[in-house]
Structures are given as C-alpha cells and as structure tokens.
Amino acid sequence: MAKKDNGYISIKESRKIIKYNIKQMKYYESLKRAKKQESEYTTSMHNPDNIIEIQDLKTCFFTDNGTVMAVNGVSFDIPKNKIVGVVGESGCGKSVTSLSVMQLVQAPQGQVIEGQIRFNRATSADLGEGKNLAYDIVKMPTEAMYKIRGKDITMIFQEPMTSLNPVFTIGFQLDEATFIHNPETPKDKAKEYSIELLNKVGISMPEHVYNSYPHELSGGMRQRVMIAMALAGNPKLIIADEPTTALDVTIQAQILELLKEIQKKEGCSIMLITHDLGVIAEMADEVVVMYAGKVIEKGTVRDIFHNPLHPYTIGLQKSKPMLTSSGDEPLYSIPGNVPNPINLPDTCYFKNRCNKCTEKCSGSYPCEIKVSPTHTVSCWLYEEGGNK
Ligand SMILES: Nc1ncnc2c1ncn2[C@@H]1O[C@H](COP(=O)(O)OP(=O)(O)OP(=O)(O)O)[C@@H](O)[C@H]1O
Ligand SMILES: [Mg+2]
Numbered sequence: 001m002a003k004k005d006n007g008y009i010s011i012k013e014s015r016k017i018i019k020y021n022i023k024q025m026k027y028y029e030s031l032k033r034a035k036k037q038e039s040e041y042t043t044s045m046h047n048p049d050n051i052i053e054i055q056d057l058k059t060c061f062f063t064d065n066g067t068v069m070a071v072n073g074v075s076f077d078i079p080k081n082k083i084v085g086v087v088g089e090s091g092c093g094k095s096v097t098s099l100s101v102m103q104l105v106q107a108p109q110g111q112v113i114e115g116q117i118r119f120n121r122a123t124s125a126d127l128g129e130g131k132n133l134a135y136d137i138v139k140m141p142t143e144a145m146y147k148i149r150g151k152d153i154t155m156i157f158q159e160p161m162t163s164l165n166p167v168f169t170i171g172f173q174l175d176e177a178t179f180i181h182n183p184e185t186p187k188d189k190a191k192e193y194s195i196e197l198l199n200k201v202g203i204s205m206p207e208h209v210y211n212s213y214p215h216e217l218s219g220g221m222r223q224r225v226m227i228a229m230a231l232a233g234n235p236k237l238i239i240a241d242e243p244t245t246a247l248d249v250t251i252q253a254q255i256l257e258l259l260k261e262i263q264k265k266e267g268c269s270i271m272l273i274t275h276d277l278g279v280i281a282e283m284a285d286e287v288v289v290m291y292a293g294k295v296i297e298k299g300t301v302r303d304i305f306h307n308p309l310h311p312y313t314i315g316l317q318k319s320k321p322m323l324t325s326s327g328d329e330p331l332y333s334i335p336g337n338v339p340n341p342i343n344l345p346d347t348c349y350f351k352n353r354c355n356k357c358t359e360k361c362s363g364s365y366p367c368e369i370k371v372s373p374t375h376t377v378s379c380w381l382y383e384e385g386g387n388k
Pocket of ligand 2: 094095096241
C-alpha cells in the first residue's frame with residue numbers, strides 16, 4: 001500500500017488502504033490477545049553472553065497514507081554488562097526499535113510484523129541448558145510481558161516531567177514501583193528501599209526529595225528520580241532514549257556519568273539512544289548506526305570512530321563540530337533527505353545522498369558485510385571487488 005508519487009491519493013485508493021489497515025490491525029491484535037503456553041514464546045539465545053538479540057525486526061505503522069516501515073529488518077545484539085549506543089538521524093527508527101523491545105509500540109496502528117527479539121531470561125541459578133533460555137518478546141502475549149517490563153527491562157525517557165505524575169509525591173511513585181514488582185513488601189520497607197534508590201542516584205537529602213512533588217525538583221533531579229525508578233526492579237537492561245536532551249550541558253554530563261557508574265555497579269546493560277556522537281564516544285562499548293529503518297553499520301566504538309566505513313557514518317562524523325576545525329568553515333551537512341518511509345526504494349536507501357555511489361548501487365539493497373569479527377557494514381563498496 002503506497003502513497004502516489006504526486007503526494008495525493010484518490011478516494012478509491014484511500015478506501016482500499018483503510019480496508020487493508022483494518023484487516024492487518026485486527027490480525028496482529030488478535031495474535032497478541034491469544035492465549036499461549038510459555039513454550040510457544042520460549043526460544044534459546046544464539047549467544048548466552050547477550051542479554052538481547054534483535055533479529056530481522058520489522059515494525060510498521062498502518063497509516064491513512066499507507067504502511068510506514070519504521071523499522072525495516074533490524075538486527076543487533078546487546079551483550080551482558082555492556083553499553084550499546086544507537087545513533088542515526090531523526091526518524092530513522094531508533095525509538096520504534098526500543099519501543100518494540102518493550103512491547104510499547106503505539107497499537108493498533110503500530111505493529112511488529114516480523115522478526116525475533118530474544119531476551120535472555122536465564123539467571124545465574126540456571127544450570128546447563130537453562131543458560132540458553134530466552135523469551136521471544138515478539139511472540140509474547142501482553143499478560144506475560146507485564147512480568148518483565150519495568151522489572152528486567154526498564155526505560156528512561158527523554159522528558160522526565162512528562163514521565164512523572166505531577167499529583168503524587170516522588171516517594172509515592174517510587175514506592176509504587178516496588179509494590180508492582182513485590183506486592184507483599186511492607187510500606188516501611190518500601191520507603192527504606194526508595195530512599196536507598198535515591199541515595200544510589202546521588203540525590204542529597206533523599207528524605208526531603210521523597211516527600212516532594214515533581215515540580216519542586218530541577219530537571220536534573222527529576223531525571224535522577226527516573227533513573228532510581230528504573231533501578232527499582234534490579235533490571236538486566238536499561239533502555240535510555242535520549243535521556244539528556246531536555247537537560248543543560250553540565251547536567252547532561254552528570255547524568256551520563258551516573259548512568260555509566262550505575263551500569264558498572266549494577267552489572268546491567270544499557271541501550272543508549274542518542275543523536276550525539278560525542279555521547280556515544282564517551283559512553284558506549286558498541287555502536288549501531290541506523291538509517292531509514294535499517295542498521296547500516298555496527299561495530300565496537302573503536303571500529304566506528306577510528307575506521308568508519310559507510311559513507312553515511314563518515315558523513316555523520318564530518319558533521320560533528322571539532323575543536324581543531326577553523327572557525328570560518330561552515331559545518332558539514334549530508335545533502336538531501338531521508339527517503340519517504342512509505343515508498344522505500346529497492347536499492348540502497350542512501351544512494352541519492354551518497355558521494356561514493358557506483359553502478360552497483362543501482363542494484364538490490366546491499367547485504368550486511370562482515371569486515372572484521374566485530375565490524376559489519378551494509379554498502380556495495382565493501383562487497384568483494386568493490387572500489388573502496
Ligand atoms: N505513531 C506513529 N504513527 C505513524 N508513524 C510513526 C509513529 N511513530 C513513529 N512513526 C514513524 O516511524 C519512523 C521512525 O520514528 P522514530 O520515532 O523511531 O524515529 P527516531 O529515530 O527515534 O527519531 P528521533 O531521533 O527524532 O527521536 C518515522 O518515520 C516516524 O514518522
Ligand atoms: Mg526517538
């Protein structure tokens with residue numbers, strides 16, 4: 001279902017799209033509601049050292065203009081005890097990927113239509129084959145997802161003010177997080193734990209903050225409270241979607257430092273989504289570069305910063321302000337625009353903006369090429385025999 005090239009669709013086509021959307025949405029919603037045995041959504045990890053393995057994930061939105069392929073076959077792993085940075089231009093599908101992991105894509109129009117998200121649910125107590133036990137989040141019914149969402153996998157959003165409820169105290173909201181995970185916890189124990197969490201995220205006078213309302217705190221403190229809340233269930237994975245964009249630069253650095261410290265202390269993994277390559281260089285162990293709903297390059301932070309291969313990654317690096325660049329030079333910007341996610345071409349999506357385009361680029365979408373054990377790129381230049 002696609003929008004016409006001139007941007008307009010006839011009433012007949014519009015009706016057709018709506019009919020198609022209703023059918024699809026009903027189908028995917030019924031899958032989510034269906035009663036399933038645990039064995040139907042249990043699988044095994046390809047590598048037990050990963051906490052999450054995303055494989056060929058496709059998430060789309062059934063809109064009145066056609067189907068938006070927001071995430072179009074994304075695959076990457078998040079290893080245990082590591083920070084994985086996800087970068088890319090606005091609208092490339094970073095948030096939708098993370099929301100798919102949380103089963104929080106705006107339904108019914110947003111649906112995960114293909115792929116696997118394997119979540120490693122093995123604990124250290126599991127032995128032998130238990131080490132490989134995983135849930136496939138794509139197939140998991142909503143009911144079962146409640147048990148891991150907010151506990152094993154938590155999320156820190158961009159805007160702490162909208163994530164905290166303005167009519168309840170910080171203490172009430174923190175205690176609530178504890179009660180959801182352990183309903184039998186006595187009230188005084190929950191308070192004790194909440195104050196311990198506030199201490200953990202570096203809030204001075206935690207007793208005072210416990211009794212405060214969100215509007216009485218600064219932006220940085222609110223984000224610290226959000227991090228404390230995310231820690232309540234002892235998560236294995238924290239997804240931080242641009243956690244510092246709403247904060248000023250000095251507070252940004254403090255929050256990032258705190259996240260790094262917490263990751264080390266708690267031994268969890270972090271999926272860090274950001275526009276800022278500087279933040280990735282500081283924080284991440286591994287980097288995933290996304291473009292128009294696909295992963296175009298991934299590798300260790302060293303691979304991506306010392307040996308960027310995809311022309312888009314190189315362009316992103318060039319568009320970063322440097323202390324060494326002369327002041328009168330304008331900052332580099334990648335020419336052109338991201339293709340329309342409703343009408344994606346069959347060729348490489350970056351082709352029209354690429355300055356290294358060759359004849360091969362008019363062919364099918366390039367496959368993922370492994371240039372080293374840790375570094376992969378999707379670009380025809382790195383196919384055997386391509387001009388680098
Ligand atoms: N609820 C929705 N309905 C329709 N399309 C949507 C919806 N949410 C996201 N999209 C589309 O999905 C695509 C990916 O969006 P996403 O929010 O993941 O981008 P992003 O990489 O997080 O961008 P940003 O850096 O601006 O946060 C975009 O083309 C967007 O228009
Ligand atoms: Mg986003």
